[in-house]
Amino acid sequence: MTGSRWEAANVVSLRLERPDGGGLPSWEPGAHVELTLPSGRIRQYSLCGPRDDPHGYTIAVLREPSSRGGSAEIHDTGLVGRELQIRGPRNNFSLRPAGSYVLVAGGIGITPILSMARELAARGADWRLHYGGRSLESMSFLPALDALACAVGAPAEVRAEDESGMLPITEIVSTAPAGAAIYACGPGGLLDALKSAAASCRPDLEVHFELFTAPVPGEGGETEASRHEQPFTVVLAQTGETVRVTDGTTILGAVRDVVPEVPYSCEEGFCGTCVTKVIGGSPVHRDTVLSAEDHAAGATMTICVGSCSSAELVLDL
Structure with missing residues (x-):
């Protein structure tokens, strides 16, 4: 460093x-x-x-x-x-092709959104930015955002909660251009509000998001990581070892008993550090980092919160 x-x-x-x-x-x-x-x-x-x-x-x-x-x-x-x-x-949060973009950041969630704004400005794309924080003193990269928005003429709303209140999520969603892609990063409450507003009044919009904190248990599709419908065996394909996973134990915890160096971080399914290739079995997904397509394919899973609906799960470990 x-x-x-x-x-x-x-x-x-x-x-x-x-x-x-x-x-x-x-x-x-x-x-x-x-x-x-x-x-x-x-x-x-x-x-x-x-x-x-x-x-x-x-x-x-x-x-x-x-x-x-x-x-x-x-x-x-x-x-x-x-x-x-x-x-x-x-990159679990990459920009996808769209006719226009609405960027929404809350607090430290500005970090990935800033790189997107720079890229969209360089492309000459149609984009706008909404950035909210508790106070102007707590909000990062304001000079860089101001200069970027002025240079390309893109509208940028910066709203400090202690002066102007919270970002008007319903207005942001309802006034977005037709077919726009919304990219958002920030606390769970902000992202839940965006998804709810889009679902209720703008189903034409795609909402892409990245969390910096885990969802509240019971919300956003998250379930208890150590709860399983039935016990199952995990086979570590690289070594041939097996571990048993039962209620009260996560897959990650069981695997670390024999492979302590397996990488992990959040243990809540939102960071992606423990994403592991699945060779066999039927994984049950409980994370918020893999896409719906990834879940359907079943080729990878987050072993910190995931489970299994088959008697055996084979992992590339």
């Missing part, structure tokens, strides 16, 4: 470079990297720097008082000058 700067109150951006100064893999808007912190924690952060910088990745991290330690470690540990392991870039 070669540098850091404050982007807003409690938000620090970090620049990641290779120790030898070499080039880094290219990436597309919406991509993220997995960062292994000195403690061993693995966290995912969206890339929000310029894509034409071949030697550096930029991420931004909000200090979360209720986090499980990752954001506090980044804010409190002197990481500049230290070598950290990263994986990726990976």
